[in-house]
Amino acid sequence: MSMNASWSSNSPCAGCRLLRRKCKRLECVFAPFFPPDEPQKFAKVHKVFGAGNVAKLLKRLHHSKREDAVKSLAYEAEMRLRDPVYGCVGVICLLQHQLRQLQTDLSSAMSHLSMYQSLGFQGHDMINNQMMMGSNGYDAAAPSVN
Ligand SMILES: [Zn+2]
Numbered sequence: 001m002s003m004n005a006s007w008s009s010n011s012p013c014a015g016c017r018l019l020r021r022k023c024k025r026l027e028c029v030f031a032p033f034f035p036p037d038e039p040q041k042f043a044k045v046h047k048v049f050g051a052g053n054v055a056k057l058l059k060r061l062h063h064s065k066r067e068d069a070v071k072s073l074a075y076e077a078e079m080r081l082r083d084p085v086y087g088c089v090g091v092i093c094l095l096q097h098q099l100r101q102l103q104t105d106l107s108s109a110m111s112h113l114s115m116y117q118s119l120g121f122q123g124h125d126m127i128n129n130q131m132m133m134g135s136n137g138y139d140a141a142a143p144s145v146n
Helices: 014-019 039-049 051-060 063-082 087-135
Strands: none
Touching (some): 014 039, 014 051, 039 051
């Protein structure tokens, strides 16, 4: 948990400060996740989801899940503010598109590789056959025809 030792004992968490209420640190659902030195984190989450909804959501979750929930809420809020139309879905779609492109490139590279490998083996056979012919004397000892 990212409780800051540097918190002065009187300063409210970023949530309570923005909501202008007294922060009872031990009972405050925001306090463990929204330290006073990161006011923007709470401001963005509040702007997108609303402090009341965030508090309700966190209270419904087990303590062990709350930090991850806050991280995803903060990320989603950040992306929604940057891209009001698609939010983080825009990033997900972009990454899915890149993933599909890379899968296509990979399967194309694999099929090229297997094609070159099969050509390579044929080439080896041809070289071996020529060497065998040479050792039988067909080429090396062939009389020159004038
Ligand atoms: Zn608080």
